[in-house]
Amino acid sequence: xxxxxxxxxxxxxxxxxxxxxxxxxxxxxxxxxxxxxxxxxxxxxxxxxxxxxxxxxxxxxxxxxxxxxxxxxxxxxxxxxxxxxxxxxxxxxxxxxxxxxxxxxxx
Numbered sequence: 001x002x003x004x005x006x007x008x009x010x011x012x013x014x015x016x017x018x019x020x021x022x023x024x025x026x027x028x029x030x031x032x033x034x035x036x037x038x039x040x041x042x043x044x045x046x047x048x049x050x051x052x053x054x055x056x057x058x059x060x061x062x063x064x065x066x067x068x069x070x071x072x073x074x075x076x077x078x079x080x081x082x083x084x085x086x087x088x089x090x091x092x093x094x095x096x097x098x099x100x101x102x103x104x105x106x107x
Contacts, residue, residue, distance in 0.1 A: 023048035023082070025061065025106055031099065038065070038094045040104065042075055048082040059084045062107045065092055071102075 026043040042061055050056050058079045065071035071092050078084035094102065 021047075027106070029104070031094075031096070033096070035091075036093055036095055038092045038099070038102075040065075040073070040090045040092070042086045042088050042090075044083065044085040044087075046083050048084075050082045056080045057082055057084075061086065063090070064105050065094075066103045066105060067101070 024046045026046070028041040028043070030039040030041070031037070032039060040063065042063075045059060045061070048057055048059065058077055059081070060077040061075045063073050071094075073090040075086045075088045078086065
């Protein structure tokens with residue numbers, strides 16, 4: 001099976017101009033029909049707001065696929081940068097008929 005991909009340079013924050021801009025996360029979602037698995041790829045963050053005292057950040061991303069507490073992940077911590085590159089993938093067993101009821105939250 002092939003997977004169509006969608007890319008956009010626009011931000012969700014562009015749709016809500018009154019929200020403060022604190023950076024961007026680049027990620028991808030794929031579904032593998034052979035393994036009934038949802039693959040979440042975390043690529044990088046850009047333009048994160050630095051710590052006002054150090055001018056940098058120690059960054060990691062926590063994610064949860066809701067509903068359900070079994071679908072959690074966390075990237076490795078990248079130190080001393082406001083533009084961390086993660087390049088990590090996480091695989092979760094999710095039946096195709098349950099995909100529409102899932103919500104991905106990244107922190």
